[in-house]
Amino acid sequence: MLGFQTRGLGSPRLLLPWLLLPALWAAGRGQLRYAVPEEAQHGTFVGRLAQDLGLELAELVPRLFRVASKERGELLEVNVQNGILFVNARVDREELCGRSAECSLHLEVIVDRPLRVFHVEVEVEDINDNAPEFPLKEQKLLISESKQPESRFPLEGASDADTGENAALVYTLSPNEHFSLESPTTSKQTKRLSLVLKKPLDREKAPEFNLLLTATDGGKPALTGTAQLVVRVLDVNDNDPEFDQLEYRVKLTENTPEGTLVIKLNATDRDEGINREVTYALLSVKPSGRRLFTLDEKSGEIRVNGTLDYEENNFHEIEVQATDKGTPPMAGHCTVWIEILDTNDNSPHIEVNSLSFSVPEDAEPGTVIALVSVSDRDAGANGQVSCSLPPHLPFKLASTFRNYYSLVLDSALDREATAGYQVVVTARDGGSPPRWATASVWVEVADVNDNAPVFAQAEYTVSVRENNAPGAHICTVSARDADAQENARVSYALVERRVGERALSSLVSVHAQSGRVHALQPLDHEELALLQFQVSARDAGAPARGSNASLQLFVLDENDNAPALLGPAGGGARSHALARSAGAGHVLTKVRALDADSGYNAWLAYELQPAAAGARSPFRVGLYTGEISTTRALDEADAPRQRLVVLVRDHGEPALTATATLLVSLVDGAPSPKLSARASAGRVGAEASPLDVNASLMVAICAVSGLLVLTLLLWGALRCCGAARSEGACAPGKPVLVCSSAVGSWSSCRQRRPGLCSADGPPKADLMAFSPGLTPNLDREDERERQDSGSNHAGQVSFPI
Structure with a gap:
């Protein structure tokens, strides 16, 4: 047989199924059964599986003893060391088998060498772990x-x-x-x-x-x-409807308005549903038989359906039936007795015929507005009618004929105070008790153009920084007109005037509808520091009315001008000769500069640029005077030619600068007459020109400062008069006025005035006035005093903000 398999199949691997057939046949003959209760805890003992199968414990691991099952195999597990089958996970019988009477787990136990398969069945026993449950609670x-x-x-x-x-x-x-x-x-x-x-x-x-x-x-x-x-x-229909009472008695006055509720009947049925739904029916009305009353079949309400007249009938008897909707229907009955009482049963009647829908506010007193007529169907005192108006109205009633009146204007009207009146005319008869009636008419007061536009402020004070963008918004003026419609439609315009050689309309403009004021071109503080003009507001009435408001526009300075050097230093390098024998503190020359700006932007400081690396310059420059002097005695180690670069810087943000270059030649002994004369001539020329310039500058600054202070005082007085604050207006501040002393130093003096505000920033609270340049001798004395005091910053000024 083996030889046949080798020759026929040609490979040893094909012999394996034939060799395993006896082992598989032997394994299929055995089967074990165990039982385990449901909900058993993990590790619960089920059975000695290896022992019951006749397997040795020592051969379990070598023979790959294992449990294989496709049916919830994770619920049970076997210990390969001792061959015990135990519970590995929660076993729920209802989840495994539902309501089936039998519930078992089928396992396959496999060992190799030789291969054997054992079938094990574990029955899951039921416990009472489920309570009875109704499908509906x-x-x-x-x-x-x-x-x-x-x-x-x-x-x-x-x-x-x-x-x-x-x-x-x-x-x-x-x-x-x-x-x-x-x-x-x-x-x-x-x-x-x-x-x-x-x-x-x-x-x-x-x-x-x-x-x-x-x-x-x-x-x-x-x-x-x-x-x-x-x-x-x-419910079944086994109860009759029952009224609250068998008889009802009601009293009504004659001429009770149609639709008035007389009584609401109520019949109840102890049944439910459709058996208790009741409908009402009116059987008869005695004695006249006329349908003077109606009965609502659902609500049981009896209402007046005609005119009740005491003189005709003073008593009525009504029979009512209530029927339910059951099968068969059942009914109940009641009687309503109605007594009619005689009274002053006719009220006055008023008719108002208006002659016009509106009255002009300038109408003259005595103008007829409406016609009023009254009537009363009663006789005697009950038919005598008097009319009246509410108090405090500019109208009155004038009697023209019996029971006829005219509504006329009694005093002047003002639409801005009251746009219209609801006039109520009251008519009262002479009955006891009296009856009355009212009628109202709306009298509208038509507008006339009797009010001119009024600005929110009589004067606007605003500020804008120079070099503004064309079309920049400056402020907004606003005027209101108390009139209505076209008489209140306000338009704005500039009051044209000349500003120097230019027209005002070339500098600023105002939007006709919104009142927004714009700058048409960049403004220059150095050219125009204050611009005063007027804006007019006119309504669209006929004839039109108008008013003007003043506007003061302060052009705030920007640091847009760099310092300009005066004298030869402005055009190139200046040459100077200095004897080596000059001692410390010797004044060589003075650099002067001028800034076209104002305030901090025109406050100049001088700095000496550092010399070459490692070199120690024997010169210094006054921080605010511009004097160049020696800091020590000259010696042979100093270079014979010194190049000094002075940086002039203003205090603007950002600061602008200019530089002056000086060439200094160091000579032994006294300089030659020619050089000294040239230097002296150069100094005289250099000094003469700044003196003249400083004198002019001093006069100009004093004049501008005086004009500015005067303007601010006038502006402050006007502001104190209570001008309303609006867009573009500024809040009061605490400015600091910086004044110059006689010796060129700075002092601060405070005064209270309204602050200025810029269109694009917070208001500045400081105003500075600079002193003019002083003579060289005074500058030198001041510099020496500062050197003696040992401070390099004695000329420095602190500007509080």
């Missing part, structure tokens, strides 16, 4: 009150997921006198769980029953489940 039953005792009504029973005795259910019902419970029995399998009526029902006494149905299983311990039974008793 609340069951509703509808039972008619006409049902006879012993009537049965099926109920939905409970179900238990367990099996056997654990699923055997017993039902109980909460105690009551009307119902009992009939449970299914094993002898009658087709019989259902039913509710049995024991006693007749009466819906009017007990319309609903709430019962508790309990199901108990046969487990130990027993588990229960409950369901709520709601029994509603259905």
Whole structure:
């Protein structure tokens, strides 16, 4: 046989299935059965699997002893060390097998060398872990009150997921006198769980029953489940409608308005649903038989349907029937007695005919506005009517004929104070008690153009920084007109004038509708520091009315001018000769510069640029005077030619600078007459020109400062008069006025005035005035005093902000 397999199949691997057939046949003959309760904990012992299969413990691992199953194999596991089968995960019988009576797990135990397969069946035993459960927690039953005792009504029973005795259910019902419970029995399998009526029902006494149905299983311990039974008793039509009273008595005055409620009847039926729905019907009205009254068939309301007249009939009898909607219908009856009382039953009647819809506010007193007529159908004193108007109205009633009046204007009108009047005319008769009636007419006051536009401020003070962008918004003026419609439509315009050689309209403009003021071109503080002009506001009335507002525009300075050097230093390098014998503090020359800006932007400081690396310059420059002097005695180590670069910087943000270059030649002994004369001439020329310039500058600065202070004082006085603050207006501030002393130093003096504000930034609270340049001798003395005091910053000024 082996030879045949080798020759026929040609490969040893094809012999393996034939060799394993005896082993597989032997393994299929054995089968073990175990039992384990559901919900067993992890590690619960099931059985000694290896021992029961006849396997040695020592050969379990070498022979690859294992459990294989496709059916929830993770629930059970085997210990390959001792061959014990144990619970590996929670076992839920209801989850595995549902309500099946039999529930088992089938395992395959496999060992190799030789291969053997054992079949193991583990039965999962049921425990009472599931309580009975009703499909509905609340069951509703509808039972008619006409049902006879012993009537049965099926109920939905409970179900238990367990099996056997654990699923055997017993039902109980909460105690009551009307119902009992009939449970299914094993002898009658087709019989259902039913509710049995024991006693007749009466819906009017007990319309609903709430019962508790309990199901108990046969487990130990027993588990229960409950369901709520709601029994509603259905009504039958066994009660008549009943009125609150058999007779009703009502008193009405004659001429009661049609539709007036006389009485609301109420009939009740103790049944429910359609059996208690009641409709009302009017059977008869005596003695006249006329339909003077109506009855609402649903609400039972009796209302007046005609004119009640005491002189014609002073008593009425009404028969009413109430019928329910049951089958067959049932009815009840009542009687309503109505007594008519005589009174002053006619009220005055007023008619108002308006002659015009509106009255101009400039109408003259005595103008007729409307015609009023009154009437009363009564006679005697009950028919005599008098008319009146409310007090404090600019109108009066003038009698023109009997029961005819004219509504006329009594005093002047003002639409801005009151746009219209609701005039109520009251007519009262002479009856007892009197009756009256009212009629109203709306009198509209038409507008005339009697008010000119009024600006929010008589004077606007605003500021804008120079070099503004063309079209920049400066401020907005606003005027209001108390009139209406076209008379209140305001338009704005500039009051044209000349500003120097230019027209005002070339500098600023105002939007005709919004009142927004714009700068048409960049403004220059150095050219125009203050611009005063007027804006007019005119309405669209006929004739038009207008008013003007003044606007002061301060152009705030920007640091847009660099320092300009005066004298030869402005055009190139200056040459100077200095003897080496000059001592410390010797003044060589003075650099002068001028800045076209103002305030901080024109405050100049001088700095000497550092010399070459490692070199120590023997010169210094006054921080604010510009004097160049020696800091020490000259010696042979100093270079014969010195190049000094002086940086002139203003205090603007950002600062602008200029530089002056000086070439200094160091000579031994006194300089040659020619060089000295040239130097002296150069100094005289250099000094003469700044003196003249400083004198002019001093006069100009004093004049501008005086004009500015005067303007600010006038502006402050006007502001104190109570001008309203608006867009573009500024809040008061605490400025600091910086004044110059006689020796060129700085002092600060404070004064209170309204602050200025810029269109694009917060208001500045400081005003600076600079002193003119002083003579060289005074500058030198001041510099020497500062050197003697040992401070290099004695000329420095602090500007509080």
